[in-house]
Amino acid sequence: MSQFYYYIQQLCTVINHISLFKRKQWFGLLLFCLPLLTFSQQITVKLNPDKILIGNQTQLTIQVENVQKNPSGIQQWLQLPDTFAHIQVVKREPIDTFTVDGNTIFSQKITITSFDSGSWKIPALSVVFLNKQTVANKNTPVLTVLPANVSGMNDYNGFTDIISVTPPPKPFPWWIIAAAITVVVIVLIIIQWARKRSKQKPIPVSSPKTKEQILEALAQLKEKYPYSSGNTRLLFTELVELCRSFTDLCYQQNTQSYTTDEYMIVIKNKIGNEPVQNAYFQMLRLADAVKFAQYKPAENEVNAAIDAGKQMAKTVQQFSFQPK
Structure with a gap:
């Protein structure tokens, strides 16, 4: 911001030497030049893509624009932990620096993934400049993690809730219980008879597969x-x-x-x-x-x-x- 005040001083010196302008005209010219001399740092965070399958990867791009190396350069880059909000950092690219129309831009690409399905919000990130100014991103993108790729599956049948069925009002026939008891008794007699006739042999225990x-x-x-x-x-x-x-x-x-x-x-x-x-x-x-x-x-x-x-x-x- 010291460059900004320097430009204002120079502009006032020029206006003082021009006697043809009135005070109102000086003030209007100053207001006209203010937007041109203002440098506003901003942080942009983008996800590409913002929807992934569970375990897949996406790229988080972070850009800090309108940075002047001196005296408003970056003192401390944003701090992004390896694990945050159900998201894990896989790889961090080095910070790139390039200039567009006289403005210095810092950019970093971070590869992230998630093993938990749901929608996870990227937290706000902040950068500290040399002039002790702290700037945070206004946009906070959301990463959507899908459990499985079921789009386009024509034969996919979703889960449905259990439907309760009202039992019939007529009384339960007791003869069915009597028949079931009779069948159980007969089966037990047959099993007991078969055990007496067969020799007791040790049951081989199947060893676990290697x-x-x-x-x-x-x-x-x-x-x-x-x-x-x-x-x-x-x-x-x-x-x-x-x-x-x-x-x-x-x-x-x-x-x-x-x-x-x-x-x-x-x-x-x-x-x-x-x-x-x-x-x-x-x-x-x-x-x-x-x-x-x-x-x-x-x-x-x-x-x-x-x-x-x-x-x-x-x-x-x-x-x-x-x-x-």
């Missing part, structure tokens, strides 16, 4: 459940069970009773690099849509899901159990 057996079973899924057979629900059920068993064996845990969201939280950042993790999480979401929403995936989606499971197991096997 990692090699799980990898072999994953490789045989396409042949076991060809797409033409229409058994996509069985395929995705066995695919998820094999993948969970593999991670349980590798990390000595038991997640078979966990929901998909709970399972994803437990294995997050443990199954390889980010592309492998994102593809695996998308496969789990697609499996839920197939099993619970009766979604019918295309053949390429099925093949991509199997490949995601194989890649996850291969990555965990390669990086988690290599000799130290």
Whole structure:
């Protein structure tokens, strides 16, 4: 702002030497020149895109415009934590500086992601200049995180609420209870008779599958459940069970009773690099849509899901159990 006062001083000196102007004309000329000499710093924050799938990435662009390096340069750049408002910072680009029409512009690009579905607001960011002035952005964009890409799915059936049914007013027939009791008694007698005739043999306990057996079973899924057979629900059920068993064996845990969201939280950042993790999480979401929403995936989606499971197991096997 010292440059601004310097320009005002110079303008007043010129006006004092021009005797033809009256006082009102001097004042009008001064008001006319004020907007041209004012430099207003401002911060702009943009998201591209502002809607992503869970686990995908987007770019946050921050620009500080109308900055004069001396004496109103930047003293402290904005402070953005690595984790904020359900959002995680993946990568920070270096701060770029360029000049447009005599104005210096500072720009930084930050890659962010989120593993929580919902709408998350980018907080206000502030910059401190050398003249002790603090400027914050006025616009606060909102990042929308979608749980799964269900747009354009014609066969996708949404969840509906449970409909209560009023029981019939007529009395319950007691003969059905008597018949059921009779059938149970007969079955118990047959079981007892069969036990007496059969020899007591120890029941073999099936040993848990090894990692090699799980990898072999994953490789045989396409042949076991060809797409033409229409058994996509069985395929995705066995695919998820094999993948969970593999991670349980590798990390000595038991997640078979966990929901998909709970399972994803437990294995997050443990199954390889980010592309492998994102593809695996998308496969789990697609499996839920197939099993619970009766979604019918295309053949390429099925093949991509199997490949995601194989890649996850291969990555965990390669990086988690290599000799130290």
